[in-house]
Amino acid sequence: MAEYWNFEPNYEQKAKRFFANIPKPEMILNYDIAVKDFVHSGNASAQIKLFLKRLGVDAKVLRRVAVTSYEAEINITAHSFGGTIVGNIFPEMIHIIFQDRGPGLKNIEEAMTPGFSTASDLVREMGFGAGLGLPNIKKNSDVMHIVSAENESTMLEILIYY
Amino acid sequence: MNKKKYFHAINIIQENCNGCSNCVRICPSEAIRLRNSKIIIDETRCIDCGKCIQVCPSMALTPISDKLKEIENFDYNIAIISAPFAGQFPHEIGFQRAKNTLFELGFDEVADEAEVSEVIAKMIREYIQKNPKKRPVISSDCPVVVRLIQLRFPSLLPNILHLEAPMSVITKYYRDKIIREKKIDPSLVGIFLIVPCIAQVTAVHQPEGSYKRFQDGAISMNEIFNKIVALNIDIEPEENEIDFASRGHTWAISGLEAEDVNNGEIKTLAVSGINNVVEVLSRMENHQLENYDYIVLGSCTNGCVGGVLNPENPFIATSRIKRLMKNRNQVKIEALKTTNNLDEDYFLKLFRNGLFDVPNLEPRSIMELDKNIRRAITKMKKMQEITDLLPGLNCCACGSPTCQALAEDIVQGKATLDDCLIRIRQEKQKN
Numbered sequence: 001m002a003e004y005w006n007f008e009p010n011y012e013q014k015a016k017r018f019f020a021n022i023p024k025p026e027m028i029l030n031y032d033i034a035v036k037d038f039v040h041s042g043n044a045s046a047q048i049k050l051f052l053k054r055l056g057v058d059a060k061v062l063r064r065v066a067v068t069s070y071e072a073e074i075n076i077t078a079h080s081f082g083g084t085i086v087g088n089i090f091p092e093m094i095h096i097i098f099q100d101r102g103p104g105l106k107n108i109e110e111a112m113t114p115g116f117s118t119a120s121d122l123v124r125e126m127g128f129g130a131g132l133g134l135p136n137i138k139k140n141s142d143v144m145h146i147v148s149a150e151n152e153s154t155m156l157e158i159l160i161y162y
Numbered sequence: 163m164n165k166k167k168y169f170h171a172i173n174i175i176q177e178n179c180n181g182c183s184n185c186v187r188i189c190p191s192e193a194i195r196l197r198n199s200k201i202i203i204d205e206t207r208c209i210d211c212g213k214c215i216q217v218c219p220s221m222a223l224t225p226i227s228d229k230l231k232e233i234e235n236f237d238y239n240i241a242i243i244s245a246p247f248a249g250q251f252p253h254e255i256g257f258q259r260a261k262n263t264l265f266e267l268g269f270d271e272v273a274d275e276a277e278v279s280e281v282i283a284k285m286i287r288e289y290i291q292k293n294p295k296k297r298p299v300i301s302s303d304c305p306v307v308v309r310l311i312q313l314r315f316p317s318l319l320p321n322i323l324h325l326e327a328p329m330s331v332i333t334k335y336y337r338d339k340i341i342r343e344k345k346i347d348p349s350l351v352g353i354f355l356i357v358p359c360i361a362q363v364t365a366v367h368q369p370e371g372s373y374k375r376f377q378d379g380a381i382s383m384n385e386i387f388n389k390i391v392a393l394n395i396d397i398e399p400e401e402n403e404i405d406f407a408s409r410g411h412t413w414a415i416s417g418l419e420a421e422d423v424n425n426g427e428i429k430t431l432a433v434s435g436i437n438n439v440v441e442v443l444s445r446m447e448n449h450q451l452e453n454y455d456y457i458v459l460g461s462c463t464n465g466c467v468g469g470v471l472n473p474e475n476p477f478i479a480t481s482r483i484k485r486l487m488k489n490r491n492q493v494k495i496e497a498l499k500t501t502n503n504l505d506e507d508y509f510l511k512l513f514r515n516g517l518f519d520v521p522n523l524e525p526r527s528i529m530e531l532d533k534n535i536r537r538a539i540t541k542m543k544k545m546q547e548i549t550d551l552l553p554g555l556n557c558c559a560c561g562s563p564t565c566q567a568l569a570e571d572i573v574q575g576k577a578t579l580d581d582c583l584i585r586i587r588q589e590k591q592k593n
Contacts, residue, residue, distance in 0.1 A: 026539045026543070027539065027542065027543060027546075042445075042448070045448065046444060046448075049444075049447065049448075051542075053314075053529040053530070054529055054530060054531050054538065054542060055530065055531065055535050055538040055539060055542065056527070056529070056530025056531070056532065056533065056534075056535060056538050057535070059316040059317035059319075059525065060317060062317055062447075063317040063447060063449075066447050066448045066449075067448055067449050070448040070449075070450070089539065091535055091536045091539060092535075162535065
């Protein structure tokens with residue numbers, strides 16, 4: 001298993017404490033993501049966005065959550081055998097876990113390079129697969145963590161503080 | 163008109179309400195409730211789209227607009243017709259004759275929103291080119307869309323085109339012109355818009371983002387239509403008279419403004435109908451539509467021709483405007499000269515000097531359950547518990563639009579579980 005971490009310096013200490021002992025979230029949002037269902041892809045991230053709007057989360061933060069969760073949801077739809085999204089709601093931040101059922105990343109660092117993409121022609125034709133998904137998620141999240149290996153599943157989790 | 167915190171151009175006549183709850187269901191911002199046989203409109207949530215007026219079968223919700231007799235308060239009156247006016251009249255009357263009839267109704271001058279469309283398109287192009295980082299730019303034409311963004315998509319507020327709407331731009335032109343040429347006391351010049359929707363009435367009485375009040379009133383297309391038809395009913399149409407409209411009138415139809423702004427380099431998108439608008443704004447929030455430079459959003463079906471104050475069906479009006487536009491080619495040049503020629507440089511100079519700039523708009527967030535996130539989470543939990551107790555039929559019999567909305571109303575102390583009639587029946591059956 002290979003692992004990748006990225007911390008926004010301002011939140012690094014706080015986030016490390018969080019991951020050392022993950023507290024019970026106030027609320028949990030669960031979504032299933034079907035294989036190659038491009039029609040409904042984006043619904044889960046839309047729900048998460050709506051939920052945070054109801055909590056009164058600041059518009060700029062909300063937009064970062066919208067972008068990251070949308071990109072990650074599209075990744076599961078386009079590149080995996082399906083998976084789940086779990087949104088853990090805390091009073092000061094959101095923790096979202098994107099878990100797929102494979103086939104896993106050959107090389108995480110490579111996948112983090114802007115422009116790198118394994119997307120099929122079909123996926124590209126639909127306007128996805130420009131190779132900006134993971135770099136965009138990194139740019140818009142406070143913490144990004146990936147655990148993956150080839151022929152296994154990929155777990156991506158992010159933290160965004162309000 | 164009396165001023166509340168938020169003015170809305172909707173009149174509620176409680177005694178006419180039969181309790182059907184059509185309005186509660188259709189409201190895109192869930193602003194309406196029926197409680198104790200009373201219609202309640204949440205004035206912070208209402209975006210003046212007018213959908214409730216369209217579906218009310220019993221005249222309990224009616225539009226508010228200024229009456230024609232208000233022109234009596236002024237010495238010199240100018241009517242400014244909005245673009246959809248061109249599509250409202252059957253060919254026996256015709257658009258040009260209808261326009262001329264406005265003089266008989268007491269106006270001293272008649273102007274047309276369509277006159278400025280070309281120069282507005284230029285300003286929009288210039289604005290887009292000068293703000294390369296702002297993508298997509300969202301058109302500020304439709305007041306309903308602007309309010310919808312303030313309420314539900316505040317993160318998109320910076321994307322709104324910071325330019326006065328065509329109606330305001332042309333009003334400024336005529337006010338200056340009349341005061342300069344006629345040497346009339348400015349307070350005695352009345353400028354009235356003939357508008358297709360209640361959002362335009364609201365925009366006149368409570369302009370969002372601009373602090374100057376541009377016009378003296380907004381008169382409904384319906385009222386003017388009735389008066390014009392009454393004056394023309396016995397007059398035979400003149401033979402060989404070709405009725406025509408200009409390109410600017412087609413801006414009443416969704417898609418045409420976007421086409422005109424696109425000079426080959428600007429990628430545009432046009433969307434009409436409130437549900438489509440909500441979907442596109444939601445996608446924009448995910449940064450999904452950044453490949454577009456300019457997006458024109460209109461709340462009504464097929465654009466402003468679909469406004470609630472228009473007498474004619476939106477698609478029939480569309481067909482007429484397109485036909486009148488084609489007729490233009492057959493009209494003799496002398497006839498075209500009678501339409502007003504505006505000085506483009508005048509507008510571009512004012513535009514470049516920032517006179518049509520609109521300040522940043524403030525969000526009017528209605529989405530949050532509480533100002534405090536912890537309290538909002540507690541409310542959200544309670545809401546979910548309550549939603550589980552409700553039947554999930556969204557039948558609307560309680561007076562809230564959905565079971566979830568009722569759960570929210572209960573959490574906010576505006577309703578109780580006993581408002582759910584299905585639940586009361588279920589409880590009865592249990593006992």
